[in-house]
Amino acid sequence: MSMVITREHRERAAGALVASAVGDALGAGYEFTHPTPDTHIDMIGGGPFGFAPGEWTDDTSMTIAVATAATQHDLRTCAGLDSVVAEFLRWSGSNPKDIGNQTRAVLSQVPASAAEMTRVAQALPGRTGGNGSLMRTSPVGLRHLDDGVACIAAARAVSDLTHSDPRAGEACEMWSYAIRHAVLTGTFDGVRQYLDVVGADTKSFWTPLLDQAERGAPADFPNNGWVVHALQTAWWAITSTDRSNSGHLAAALEQAVRAGNDTDTVAAIAGGLLGARWGLSAVPPRWRSQLHGWPGSKADYLEDLADRILDCIAPRGERLG
Numbered sequence: 509m510s511m512v513i514t515r516e517h518r519e520r521a522a523g524a525l526v527a528s529a530v531g532d533a534l535g536a537g538y539e540f541t542h543p544t545p546d547t548h549i550d551m552i553g554g555g556p557f558g559f560a561p562g563e564w565t566d567d568t569s570m571t572i573a574v575a576t577a578a579t580q581h582d583l584r585t586c587a588g589l590d591s592v593v594a595e596f597l598r599w600s601g602s603n604p605k606d607i608g609n610q611t612r613a614v615l616s617q618v619p620a621s622a623a624e625m626t627r628v629a630q631a632l633p634g635r636t637g638g639n640g641s642l643m644r645t646s647p648v649g650l651r652h653l654d655d656g657v658a659c660i661a662a663a664r665a666v667s668d669l670t671h672s673d674p675r676a677g678e679a680c681e682m683w684s685y686a687i688r689h690a691v692l693t694g695t696f697d698g699v700r701q702y703l704d705v706v707g708a709d710t711k712s713f714w715t716p717l718l719d720q721a722e723r724g725a726p727a728d729f730p731n732n733g734w735v736v737h738a739l740q741t742a743w744w745a746i747t748s749t750d751r752s753n754s755g756h757l758a759a760a761l762e763q764a765v766r767a768g769n770d771t772d773t774v775a776a777i778a779g780g781l782l783g784a785r786w787g788l789s790a791v792p793p794r795w796r797s798q799l800h801g802w803p804g805s806k807a808d809y810l811e812d813l814a815d816r817i818l819d820c821i822a823p824r825g826e827r828l829g
């Protein structure tokens with residue numbers, strides 16, 4: 509499929525990666541705490557893993573790994589998924605401060621290919637529905653901007669590398685589809701539209717959960733280390749804040765952190781969709797300028813990755829900025 513990539517597409521694609529990283533860095537200082545509703549949320553750093561103010565965590569590092577693979581490959585292909593695995597191992601070899609439990613268990617086996625990694629993930633005992641694949645899914649919607657069916661397939665395959673629980677796969681499909689839709693249209697409608705293009709079981713599982721997120725409060729979905737409650741908390745943060753202007757992006761990220769518990773990951777998830785909807789220009793400059801992390805990078809690195817991913821769909825006629 510061929511399509512024209514506009515300036516707006518590039519602005520929103522960059523917004524998806526940068527706002528996700530901003531949410532991650534914003535939440536890092538509050539992980540496993542429960543800020544009160546009047547807590548001033550800022551890039552304070554610290555938290556259980558001692559991040560610097562503005563430093564992103566594993567959520568963004570793994571997003572960069574997926575994004576880097578996406579600059580060269582279709583993420584549904586063996587070559588694309590093998591490249592994601594190689595990038596994951598490059599990152600985990602850098603001795604990161606924090607790696608999620610499921611991801612650590614899979615990467616510690618040093619899988620030689622995506623097929624092997626997926627098999628290792630499937631063999632993990634116990635609960636396999638952590639939020640660790642949802643937090644890194646934002647590049648998938650960019651790479652498959654021209655094809656919603658491909659976007660869903662790629663989201664599932666990248667999730668399955670570490671998370672075999674089908675709900676983790678569905679959450680990644682939904683969020684990637686919604687990010688793609690937001691980059692294309694500048695709306696949040698893709699979340700619900702995903703449910704119209706998937707099977708009846710998936711639709712009947714998620715519809716009441718989205719309803720609950722829109723009507724409820726974080727106490728209704730408190731286990732946000734679980735992918736289902738993480739997605740609900742992110743959707744709650746997005747839908748419970750004023751959506752009438754681009755100030756929504758910052759307000760919803762703060763709201764996501766105030767929900768407490770796995771604050772960096774929930775805010776990273778929310779940020780991916782918020783940035784795709786509102787674009788890079790909605791990211792507060794004070795946050796964008798503080799942003800940094802593996803591999804010794806800043807926000808402009810994420811913006812360049814987004815541009816290079818879109819170049820795979822259609823070469824640029826005009827550079828952003």
Ligand SMILES: [Mg+2]
Nearest residue numbers: 565566567772
């Ligand atoms: Mg993290």
